[in-house]
Amino acid sequence: MAGPGFSFFGAEERKNIDVVMRTWALNRHAHDVPQYTTFVRRFELATESVFGAPYCVAVNSGTSALLTALAAVGVGPGDEVIVPGYTFIAPIAAIVHAGAVPVLAEIDESFTLDPADVEARITPRTRAIMAVHMLGAPCDLDALRKLADRHRLLLLEDVAQSCGATYRGRHLGTHGHAGAFSLGQFTVITSGDGGFVLLPDEHLYRRAYSFQNQGWYPGRTDWGKGDVLFGLNLRMSELAGAVACAQLEKLDQVLAACRHRKHRLLMAIPDLSGFGVRRRTLHDPAGECGTLLVYVFDQPAHAQAVAKALDTGTMAQSGRHYYGHMPALTAIKEGEVAPCPFQRPARTQDYRVGALPFTDALLSRSVAISVGVSDSYMGAGFGLTVRSLDDEIDEVADRFATAVITTSA
Structure with a gap:
């Protein structure tokens, strides 16, 4: 049992892994290999190009991508996040770990959020709508975007099951304030474990990078432009990055x-x-x-x-x-x-x-x-x-x- 990307594993993935093993650059920063652009960084840059997103942050799982997205946009204790009752458990778990409250909403026959039910569940405590693009297809993003704008809410996208899908000609994950993706075994393309977050502006990118990398600023610098955060270690490994690069080329x-x-x-x-x-x-x-x-x-x-x-x-x-x-x-x-x-x-x-x-x-x-x-x-x-x-x-x-x-x- 697996997603389609797993069936396309071949010489390209093996070649990239061989490069990692020859250089022993196992960390995304490759501290001991000067003048070397790691596969994780190559993946981030290539993903920005493929999806038409200004910024990408690679992480170690789809769940980490969701948590990083929530941290980047500032969802936290006391906030309510509307999420469908039909979704993998990861977005609900990420909302709870962020200290926020998951508010379950109905789906419709698209198996994605029912915009009418979402609107009925908005309260003064609602901070965000989590649009989960289930089973390879997009939510009604026009309706959800209008709702979010009218009520001044954040719109987040969980694209774990729909990597590469589009809505009105534009890639999923680029319609909201952040898009979270998985590269797990059952996803469209896979690195075994892994994920990434797409961000629309530099401020959110800096927060996302800092959160997944111990509070450092982009480039793993101690000082820089951006918010001061206590980060976690949610980085994508270089071996996963090597596989992800090959898979992205096959999307x-x-x-x-x-x-x-x-x-x-x-x-x-x-x-x-x-x-x-x-x-x-x-x-x-x-x-x-x-x-x-x-x-x-x-x-x-x-x-x-x-x-x-x-x-x-x-x-x-x-x-x-x-x-x-x-x-x-x-x-x-x-x-x-x-x-x-x-x-x-x-x-x-x-x-x-x-x-x-x-x-x-x-x-x-x-x-x-x-x-x-x-x-x-x-x-x-x-x-x-x-x-x-x-x-x-x-x-x-x-x-x-x-x-x-x-x-x-």
């Missing part, structure tokens, strides 16, 4: 492979609307990654029957991508320290299953077909790989259509 190739196979699969699956099933809503079909194909059923029993026939599960069985499977959330109580070692978060809303009825119902009646991301933990245990040929695509299409038809009421 267009990886996306083209995913998109081609998804289009081929869509053409092979017949119209099933007469059987009470439809495809997920996409806010920008041309901009999605093409890593997953999601179907929404009218009836949860039908979705569950189809999932069983395909030896997979509904989206409600997506592990810690669904708030109902996050025990740390339900453990949040006034004065209870257990869910977070550093905070005693106040329980400001009900995090138990049933708090988001539309999200609960939608996930229970939806089934995902993997195209580039194969991960049964997130409900994508059936489908293709990014290397699948036409005969395998046709077989998957036939199995899915047969299951839908034979299990319909």
